[in-house]
Amino acid sequence: MPVYAEATLLGSFQWSATDPQFGGFSAIELSADGSGFVALTDRGSIARAAITRSGDAITDVNVTTLRRLLGPTRAPLADEFNDSEGLAIGPDERLYVSFEGQHGVRWFDSIDTPGSELSSAPAFVTMQPNASLEALAIGPDGTLYTMPERSGRATRPFPVFRFRAGVWDQPFEIARSGPYLISGADVGPDGRLYVLERDFSGFGFHTRVRRLDLDKATAETLLETGIGKHGNMEGISVWQHADGGLIMTLIADNNFRSILTNEIAEYRIDG
Numbered sequence: 451m452p453v454y455a456e457a458t459l460l461g462s463f464q465w466s467a468t469d470p471q472f473g474g475f476s477a478i479e480l481s482a483d484g485s486g487f488v489a490l491t492d493r494g495s496i497a498r499a500a501i502t503r504s505g506d507a508i509t510d511v512n513v514t515t516l517r518r519l520l521g522p523t524r525a526p527l528a529d530e531f532n533d534s535e536g537l538a539i540g541p542d543e544r545l546y547v548s549f550e551g552q553h554g555v556r557w558f559d560s561i562d563t564p565g566s567e568l569s570s571a572p573a574f575v576t577m578q579p580n581a582s583l584e585a586l587a588i589g590p591d592g593t594l595y596t597m598p599e600r601s602g603r604a605t606r607p608f609p610v611f612r613f614r615a616g617v618w619d620q621p622f623e624i625a626r627s628g629p630y631l632i633s634g635a636d637v638g639p640d641g642r643l644y645v646l647e648r649d650f651s652g653f654g655f656h657t658r659v660r661r662l663d664l665d666k667a668t669a670e671t672l673l674e675t676g677i678g679k680h681g682n683m684e685g686i687s688v689w690q691h692a693d694g695g696l697i698m699t700l701i702a703d704n705n706f707r708s709i710l711t712n713e714i715a716e717y718r719i720d721g
Contacts, residue, residue, distance in 0.1 A: 456720035457659070457673040457698065461507035462680070465701075465712040469516050471495040475712055477537035477586070477634060478685035478701040483692070488539065488561065489685065489701060490547065494519045494532025496561045508714060519547065519556075520564040527565075536586025536596060536634070537685070548583035548596050555586065555596065555613065571611065571618035578602065584684075585635035587643060589664065595643065597624070597632050608632055624669055630658050637664070638688030638696060645669065646686040646700065654678035659686065659698065672698075672719060681713045688719075695720060 466472075475497075477490040486500045495518050502510035518526035519534060526532075536548035536555075545558040547565070554570035574582065577598050584599035594613040601608045607623035624632075624645060634646035642661050649656040654677040660669035681702035688698050696719040704710035 457717045458720070460697070460716040460718055462713055462715040463508040463511065465511050465714055467513055467516075469513070471516050471518070472497070472513075473704050473706040473712060475701045476535045476584075476684045476703050478687050478699060478714075479537055479539045479636075480687040480689045480697075480699050482689060484689050484697060484699075487687065487699070488537065488545070490534050490537040492533055492535055492550075492684075492703060493706075494527045494529075494534050496534075496537075496545075498561060506716070506718070508716065511714070515561060517561065519558065519561075522564055522567055524564045533580075535584045535599075535684075538586045538588035538594060538636075540588055540592055541590075546586060546588060546594055548586040550580055550582045550584065550599075553577050553582045555583070555594065569613065569618075573609070573611065573618075573620065581631075585632050585645065587635040587637045589637050590641060595635065595637070595664075597635060597645070599631050599633065601626060604629075624660070624662070627669075628658075630656070633684040634686040634700075636686050636688050639690045640688075640696065644672075644686055644688050644698065646683060648683055650682075651677055655680060655682050657683045657700070659700075673717060680715055681711050683713075683715070691718075 474491040476492040480487045489497045498515040500512045521527045533551035538546045553574035554568035556565040558565045581600040585597045587595045629649045630647035647658040657675045659673040662669040683700045684703040685701040698717045702713040
């Protein structure tokens with residue numbers, strides 16, 4: 451299990467609930483102090499939850515809200531439009547969600563309010579079905595960054611699209627390395643972009659996290675696990691512990707299948 455920076459596993463928690471909307475978590479955003487989170491499913495539902503810890507280990511997760519995302523008409527998003535994959539929360543608590551069924555981003559003033567019309571770009575139209583805007587992150591200035599799950603070819607870099615001042619552009623790319631596909635992203639308190647990737651070998655999942663400065667295209671590998679270390683990790687959130695260290699929280703998508711888990715794993719990053 452090669453690790454190129456200090457990323458120490460703090461623990462892994464198997465999250466479960468009986469609500470039929472529960473499962474398929476594709477994104478997560480921790481509160482600033484790590485005491486709770488908002489998580490997104492890939493079927494258009496969103497959850498708010500509180501975390502109980504013993505030391506650094508998660509011992510319980512209590513769901514306080516789980517509901518469907520609402521479209522501009524205040525009705526839940528239709529099934530053909532609710533493939534929600536990426537989540538980012540701005541300093542004003544506005545939520546941004548990227549979609550695969552329709553390639554674009556909607557924003558919501560809260561989890562209880564209707565979303566905006568879809569914001570899209572010409573480059574999104576040609577993206578592969580069920581492999582488009584998988585990851586979404588927001589910078590400290592409110593700039594959004596989104597990436598597709600697949601780049602279109604194994605030798606083609608992943609494009610990074612930016613939404614700033616109401617305009618989409620593509621400022622840089624992330625080089626592909628190995629068989630990994632992008633599954634999540636977050637901008638940490640250090641202002642750097644953390645990109646979560648996963649690969650399924652047929653026997654289990656490999657997980658990788660790379661980190662890069664927003665003005666550079668080169669990436670530093672923080673974590674690369676062996677097969678089966680974790681589940682189908684699709685969401686990442688980086689936050690700052692009270693002692694100043696950075697914590698990386700990952701969440702798995704169980705694809706609404708009982709043989710898979712909604713695992714939440716946390717790593718401490720030093721350096």
